[in-house]
Amino acid sequence: EVQLLESGGVLVQPGGSLRLSCAASGFTFSNYAMSWVRQAPGKGLEWVSSISGSGGSTYYADSVKGRFTISRDSSENTLYLQMDSLRAEDTAVYYCAKDQYGDYSVDSWGQGTLVTVSS
Amino acid sequence: QSALTQPASVSGSPGQSITISCTGTSSDVGGYNYVSWYQQHPGKAPKLMIYDVSNRPSGISNRFSGSKSGNTASLTISGLQAEDEADYYCSSYTSSSPYVFGTGTKVTVL
Numbered sequence: 108e109v110q111l112l113e114s115g116g117v118l119v120q121p122g123g124s125l126r127l128s129c130a131a132s133g134f135t136f137s138n139y140a141m142s143w144v145r146q147a148p149g150k151g152l153e154w155v156s157s158i159s160g161s162g163g164s165t166y167y168a169d170s171v172k173g174r175f176t177i178s179r180d181s182s183e184n185t186l187y188l189q190m191d192s193l194r195a196e197d198t199a200v201y202y203c204a205k206d207q208y209g210d211y212s213v214d215s216w217g218q219g220t221l222v223t224v225s226s
Numbered sequence: 227q228s229a230l231t232q233p234a235s236v237s238g239s240p241g242q243s244i245t246i247s248c249t250g251t252s253s254d255v256g257g258y259n260y261v262s263w264y265q266q267h268p269g270k271a272p273k274l275m276i277y278d279v280s281n282r283p284s285g286i287s288n289r290f291s292g293s294k295s296g297n298t299a300s301l302t303i304s305g306l307q308a309e310d311e312a313d314y315y316c317s318s319y320t321s322s323s324p325y326v327f328g329t330g331t332k333v334t335v336l
Contacts, residue, residue, distance in 0.1 A: 142325065144272075151229070152264070152272065152315050154325035166324055169227050202271060211319040212262035212277035219271060 109133040109215040111203045116220030123193050129186040129203030137181040140206040143188050145199035193224045230316055230328035237334040243304040246331045248316035254326055256297035260319035263301045267312045311335045
């Protein structure tokens with residue numbers, strides 16, 4: 108059974124930094140692209156970033172490009188999202204997501220971790 | 227990376243069929259057969275219902291079906307049931323990013 112467990116969400120001040128982690132299990136982690144998707148309170152889903160299975164290719168939404176960095180450690184089966192220069196509009200539940208093999212759809216989601224950016 | 231356009235709400239009575247539209251452009255929905263649909267109940271993570279326009283993952287009821295015409299994709303729920311009441315989101319591959327999500331549709335079972 109695929110399990111994705113996010114951690115690291117906290118209250119942080121504007122301009123601050125945070126690193127989210129996602130511990131993956133139940134599948135061969137290095138074979139799958141992974142993504143982060145966020146959802147602001149009461150709002151819709153927003154794709155944030157994706158990384159290929161090898162980690163060699165990364166992709167970012169314009170809203171976070173230059174501020175967020177996605178990475179992965181296949182030895183630890185863990186996905187990361189380094190978030191810098193945080194803004195109030197980054198406040199959201201951040202979901203770790205496993206991409207379906209060879210496809211552009213998410214077949215497994217974590218339960219999410221809440222990031223609140225406020226002074 | 228503009229969000230795909232969905233109706234804010236759709237409603238129907240138990241047993242009826244409803245259809246949710248998802249409108250994009252030739253750079254996303256119209257250009258690729260990588261449209262997916264997700265169901266999200268309040269306080270829960272999304273769940274994949276349809277991928278590659280019309281394919282259902284294992285375990286998803288055949289009451290859910292997907293299609294696409296031009297720049298608009300559609301999700302149809304037939305035999306509407308109380309448990310189908312949820313938010314639904316479409317997503318598509320785009321020429322500039324792996325994903326763009328729709329604005330979301332709240333489905334109400336009357």
